[in-house]
Amino acid sequence: MLSNLGNIILFSSVFLSLTLIFFSFKEINSTGEIISKKIYKISLIQSTLILFCFFTLISAFIISDFSLIAVYQNSHSAKPLFYKISGTWGNHEGSLMLWVIILTVFSFLFLIINKSHPKNYRLYTLIFQNILILGFLFFILFNSNPFSAVKPLPAEGLGLNPILQDPALAIHPPLLYLGFVGSSIYFSAAMASLITNYSNKFFALSIKNWVLISWSFQTFGILVGSIWAYYELGWGGFWFWDPVENASLLPWFAMTALFHSLLVLEKRNLLYFWVIILCLITFILSVMGTFLVRSGILNSVHTFASDPSRGLYILFFLSILIFSSIFLIFKKYKKNDYSINSNSKETFVLINNWFMMFYLLTVLIGTLYPIFTDALSNNKISVGPPFYNAVIFPIVILFLFFMAIGPKTKWIKNNFNNLKSFIVILFFSIVINLLITFFFKSYTILSNLIIISSLFLIISSLLDLKQILIRGKFDLARVISHLSFGFLIFFIGLNHNFSIEKDFNIKVGETKSFEDYQIELKNLEIKDHQNYKAIIGNLSINDLVNGEIKTLKPEIRIYDKPKTLTYEAAIKTNFLKDIYITMSNIDRSEFYNIKFQKKPLMIWIWISVICLAFGGFLRTFQNAKNS
Amino acid sequence: MQKTVKFLILLTFLFLIIVFYLSLGKDNSYNTENLIGKKIELIYFESFDNNDTLNTLDFKKNNLTLINFWASWCGPCRVEHPILMKLSSEKNLKLVGVNFKDNKQQAKTFLGDLGNPYDFLAKDSNGKQSINFGIYGIPESILINNELKIIKKFIGPLNKEDYKTILAYVK
Numbered sequence: 001m002l003s004n005l006g007n008i009i010l011f012s013s014v015f016l017s018l019t020l021i022f023f024s025f026k027e028i029n030s031t032g033e034i035i036s037k038k039i040y041k042i043s044l045i046q047s048t049l050i051l052f053c054f055f056t057l058i059s060a061f062i063i064s065d066f067s068l069i070a071v072y073q074n075s076h077s078a079k080p081l082f083y084k085i086s087g088t089w090g091n092h093e094g095s096l097m098l099w100v101i102i103l104t105v106f107s108f109l110f111l112i113i114n115k116s117h118p119k120n121y122r123l124y125t126l127i128f129q130n131i132l133i134l135g136f137l138f139f140i141l142f143n144s145n146p147f148s149a150v151k152p153l154p155a156e157g158l159g160l161n162p163i164l165q166d167p168a169l170a171i172h173p174p175l176l177y178l179g180f181v182g183s184s185i186y187f188s189a190a191m192a193s194l195i196t197n198y199s200n201k202f203f204a205l206s207i208k209n210w211v212l213i214s215w216s217f218q219t220f221g222i223l224v225g226s227i228w229a230y231y232e233l234g235w236g237g238f239w240f241w242d243p244v245e246n247a248s249l250l251p252w253f254a255m256t257a258l259f260h261s262l263l264v265l266e267k268r269n270l271l272y273f274w275v276i277i278l279c280l281i282t283f284i285l286s287v288m289g290t291f292l293v294r295s296g297i298l299n300s301v302h303t304f305a306s307d308p309s310r311g312l313y314i315l316f317f318l319s320i321l322i323f324s325s326i327f328l329i330f331k332k333y334k335k336n337d338y339s340i341n342s343n344s345k346e347t348f349v350l351i352n353n354w355f356m357m358f359y360l361l362t363v364l365i366g367t368l369y370p371i372f373t374d375a376l377s378n379n380k381i382s383v384g385p386p387f388y389n390a391v392i393f394p395i396v397i398l399f400l401f402f403m404a405i406g407p408k409t410k411w412i413k414n415n416f417n418n419l420k421s422f423i424v425i426l427f428f429s430i431v432i433n434l435l436i437t438f439f440f441k442s443y444t445i446l447s448n449l450i451i452i453s454s455l456f457l458i459i460s461s462l463l464d465l466k467q468i469l470i471r472g473k474f475d476l477a478r479v480i481s482h483l484s485f486g487f488l489i490f491f492i493g494l495n496h497n498f499s500i501e502k503d504f505n506i507k508v509g510e511t512k513s514f515e516d517y518q519i520e521l522k523n524l525e526i527k528d529h530q531n532y533k534a535i536i537g538n539l540s541i542n543d544l545v546n547g548e549i550k551t552l553k554p555e556i557r558i559y560d561k562p563k564t565l566t567y568e569a570a571i572k573t574n575f576l577k578d579i580y581i582t583m584s585n586i587d588r589s590e591f592y593n594i595k596f597q598k599k600p601l602m603i604w605i606w607i608s609v610i611c612l613a614f615g616g617f618l619r620t621f622q623n624a625k626n627s
Numbered sequence: 628m629q630k631t632v633k634f635l636i637l638l639t640f641l642f643l644i645i646v647f648y649l650s651l652g653k654d655n656s657y658n659t660e661n662l663i664g665k666k667i668e669l670i671y672f673e674s675f676d677n678n679d680t681l682n683t684l685d686f687k688k689n690n691l692t693l694i695n696f697w698a699s700w701c702g703p704c705r706v707e708h709p710i711l712m713k714l715s716s717e718k719n720l721k722l723v724g725v726n727f728k729d730n731k732q733q734a735k736t737f738l739g740d741l742g743n744p745y746d747f748l749a750k751d752s753n754g755k756q757s758i759n760f761g762i763y764g765i766p767e768s769i770l771i772n773n774e775l776k777i778i779k780k781f782i783g784p785l786n787k788e789d790y791k792t793i794l795a796y797v798k
Contacts, residue, residue, distance in 0.1 A: 291647065295647075295650075295651055297647070297650045297651065308651045308652060311647075311651045312648075312651060315644065315647050315648060315651070318644070318647075319644050322640050322644070323640070326636065326637060326640065330633055368643075368646075371646065371647075371650050372646055374650065375646045375649040375650045376646065376649070
C-alpha cells in the first residue's frame with residue numbers, strides 16, 4: 001500500500017515539475033512584472049507533496065513495512081524507534097528523498113522570499129531548479145526507488161549497519177544536505193542571472209543569505225560527522241583526510257570563497273563572473289562528491305552498496321551540469337576592465353579567495369589523483385594525511401595573518417595607519433607562544449609559527465570584539481567567525497603537539513604503567529541489549545601527576561542484524577583534555593588490545609567549529625532583519 | 628588566446644568525466660581474484676625449521692602445488708586444517724605452507740596438535756613475502772601448475788567444495 005502511495009506521489013511530483021517549467025516559460029514571454037498566483041500554488045503543492053512522500057517513507061520504516069526495498073534492506077523490527085526513523089535517510093535510496101526535499105523546499109522559499117527581484121530572473125531560477133528536481137526524481141523513480149516492492153514479502157529486514165546506529169549520524173546527513181544540496185539554489189540563480197543579464201549588486205543580495213545558510217549548515221554537518229568519527233571509528237582522530245571527508249570539504253571551500261567575494265559584488269559591483277563561477281562550482285563539487293561516494297569508486301564508511309548504474313546516472317547528470325555551465329559562461333563572458341587598488345579591502349577579499357582556491361585544488365588533487373592513477377594505469381596508490389599536512393599547514397600561517405588584517409582594511413583605498421597595533425599584537429602572540437613552550441613542552445618551528453599566527457588572529461579579533469561591545473556594530477558575526485577560526489587552529493595546534501598515544505595488550509587483573517599513567521584492566525562484563533551484545537572492559541586509569549583515578553569502560557559490541565563487531569571508544573571529557581580508550585579482542589587469546597590516548601582541549605575544537613557556524617547563522621539573521 | 632583557454636577548460640572537464648567513467652567499471656576493493664591465469668612472482672621463502680631457502684621456481688618439479696598461508700593465531704586456519712590433512716595424502720599435489728606473522732613455538736604446537744600436512748614449510752615472519760603474493764588475509768591458498776600459473780585462488784578457509792575442486796584438478 002505504502003509502496004503504491006509513494007510511487008503515485010513521485011510521479012505526481014514529476015508532473016508538477018513539468019507544469020512549473022511550462023508555466024514559467026509561458027510567463028517569461030508575457031508582459032507584466034508579477035508572477036501569477038498559480039506558479040506559487042504549484043510550487044507550494046510540489047514541496048508539500050514531496051514532504052508527504054518522505055513522511056510516507058518514514059512511516060514505512062516505523063511500522064517496519066518490509067514490502068518496501070529500502071525498509072527491508074536497512075531496517076529490522078527489533079531496532080529502537082529512533083534508529084528506525086534515522087534509517088530512512090541512512091541509505092542511498094532514502095537519502096535521495098532528502099535531496100529532493102531540499103531542492104523543492106528551497107525552490108519554493110527562493111520564489112516567495114525574493115519578490116523584489118525581476119520576474120524573469122526568478123522564473124529562470126525556478127526553471128533551472130525544477131530541471132534539477134526532475135533529474136533527481138527520474139533517478140529515484142528509475143534507478144533508486146525506495147518504494148520498490150519486495151516480493152514475496154520478507155518476514156524480517158536485514159538491519160541497519162551498526163556504525164550508523166548513532167545519534168550524531170542520525171543528524172549528520174540532514175545537516176550536510178542542507179549545506180551542499182542547498183547550494184543548488186544559487187547554482188540555478190547563477191544560471192538564471194547569466195541568461196537574464198541580471199548582474200549587479202542586487203543579484204548578490206538575492207543569493208547572499210542562501211550562501212550563508214548553506215555554508216553554516218555545511219560547517220555543522222562536517223562537524224557532526226567529525227565528532228562521530230572521533231568516538232565511533234575508534235582511531236582517536238577527528239579528521240583523517242579520507243576522500244569522503246574531502247568530498248564534503250571541497251564545496252565548503254568554494255562556499256567560503258563565494259560569500260567573501262559576494263561582499264565585493266555587493267559593495268563595489270565587481271567580480272561578477274568570478275561570483276558566478278563560484279556559485280556553479282559549489283554545486284558541481286557537491287554533485288561530484290555525491291558521485292564519488294555513491295558510485296562506489298571510493299572505499300569508505302560511506303560506501304553504499306556498489307552499483308555502477310547509479311554512478312553512471314549521476315555522472316551523466318554531472319556532465320550535463322558541467323557542460324551547460326561552461327556553455328553559458330562562455331556565451332555570456334565579457335572581459336571587464338577594472339582596476340582594484342592593491343591596498344584595499346577588495347584585494348584582501350581576493351586574497352581570501354586565492355587561499356580558498358589553493359586549498360580547494362590541493363584537496364581536489366589529493367582526492368582525485370588515486371582515482372586517476374587507478375583508472376589510467378591500474379596503479380593503486382593512496383594520498384594520505386602526510387601530503388595534506390605538508391601542503392596545507394604551512395600555508396595556513398599566512399592565511400591566518402591575512403584573515404586578521406583583511407577585515408580592518410577599507411574599501412577602494414586603504415592606508416595602514418594601524419600598523420603599530422599589528423606589531424604590538426604580533427609581539428604578544430610571540431610572547432604567549434613562548435610561555436606555552438616554556439611551561440609545557442617545546443614543539444617544531446612549523447607548530448610555533450602556526451600557534452603564533454593563530455594567536456595573532458585571536459588577539460586582533462578580540463580587540464575587534466571589544467570595539468563592537470563599546471560601539472555596537474554590525475560586524476559581530478564576522479568577528480565571531482574569524483575569532484572561532486583562530487581558536488580552532490590554535491586548539492588543533494596544541495592538541496596535535498600535546499597528545500599522548502599508547503598501544504598495548506593487557507589481560508584481566510594486569511596493570512601497565514607508562515609516562516604519568518597507570519592502567520589496570522579490572523574485569524569484563526557482558527551485557528545484552530535490544531539489538532546487540534556488549535563486552536565491556538572495566539579499566540581504571542590512575543593519573544600519577546594529580547592522583548586522580550578514573551574508570552573507563554570501552555566496549556566491544558556484537559550486533560546480530562547484520563552480524564558485525566564494532567568497537568566503542570570510552571571517552572572521559574573535561575575542559576582540559578579527553579582521555580580516550582578503545583579495546584579490541586585478540587583472537588584465541590586472553591589478552592585485549594588497548595589503545596590509550598590523551599587528547600588535550602578536544603572539546604574546544606568542537607566548540608570553535610560550533611561558534612564558526614554560529615557566525616554564519618547570525619549574519620543571515622542580521623541580513624534578514626535588515627532587509 | 629581566449630579560444631585556447633576555452634578549449635583547454637573544456638578538455639580538462641572532458642578528461643575528468645572520462646576518467647570517472649573509466650573508474651566506474653573497476654572493482655575498487657583490493658582483490659586478488661584477478662591474479663588467476665597469471666604466472667606467480669619469483670619469491671624466495673625461508674624454511675620454517677632451518678636456514679634452507681626455496682624459491683617459487685622449485686615448484687616446477689611438482690605437477691600441482693597448493694600454497695597455503697596460515698598462522699596459529701588464526702581461527703579459520705584451524706577450521707580448514709582437516710581438509711589440508713586429507714589433501715596431503717594426494718601424490719600429485721605438493722603442499723607448501725607459509726606460516727604468516729607467527730610465533731614459532733605456537734606454530735609448532737598448532738602442527739603438533741592437528742598434524743603437519745605440508746611437504747615444505749616456510750615462514751614469513753613479517754608478512755612481506757605474502758604481500759608480494761597478493762595475499763590480503765589469511766587463510767588463503769593458491770593452486771598453481773607446473774608452469775607456475777595460478778589455476779585457482781581460495782580466499783578464506785578451504786571448505787568441502789574447495790576440496791572437491793582441488794581433487795578434480797589433481798585427478
